[in-house]
């Protein structure tokens with residue numbers, strides 16, 4: 001697991017740089033918030049046993065991740081992860097040997113809303129078990145993240161935020177039934 005986490009950090013840093021470039025921003029503008037020693041990768045292993053009544057139970061209730069990026073590896077039956085898109089739950093496919101990358105609230109704040117953390121859930125399934133390993137990548141709790149500048153006159157931006165303060169707010173207010181925690185970081 002330790003090897004996986006240190007290799008994952010390299011991948012996550014590359015993803016943060018590629019995302020910045022993809023948004024025509026300075027390449028290091030996100031990754032510079034992640035001190036190589038003090039930034040954190042928290043690991044969660046989710047296990048979903050086969051469920052006799054999958055339409056009456058959920059594997060994991062809807063949420064957005066608080067992280068900046070989440071790297072998700074899945075095993076077992078497919079079609080467990082769903083994302084809310086235009087008010088509909090859409091199943092995320094799992095091509096062979098793939099990892100899933102989820103944008104979290106902290107990256108939505110850093111990017112000033114240019115990328116959005118999806119509202120997602122895991123559904124229960126009857127045809128076999130499934131588990132997932134989620135790595136949540138966060139700057140150190142003391143880091144102050146500064147949202148990138150938005151175009152002049154553009155409203156609805158985010159404010160500067162200490163990572164630990166946001167995480168405290170997020171966990172104090174979870175679970176919620178819609179994406180509300182991030183409103184705390186609005187300007």
Ligand SMILES: O=C(O)CCC(=O)C(=O)O
Nearest residue numbers: 044046080081122132134
């Ligand atoms: O198991 C999954 O597919 C989703 C896991 C997840 O969203 C999480 O651990 O935050």
Ligand SMILES: [Fe+2]
Nearest residue numbers: 063064065120
């Ligand atoms: Fe999640």
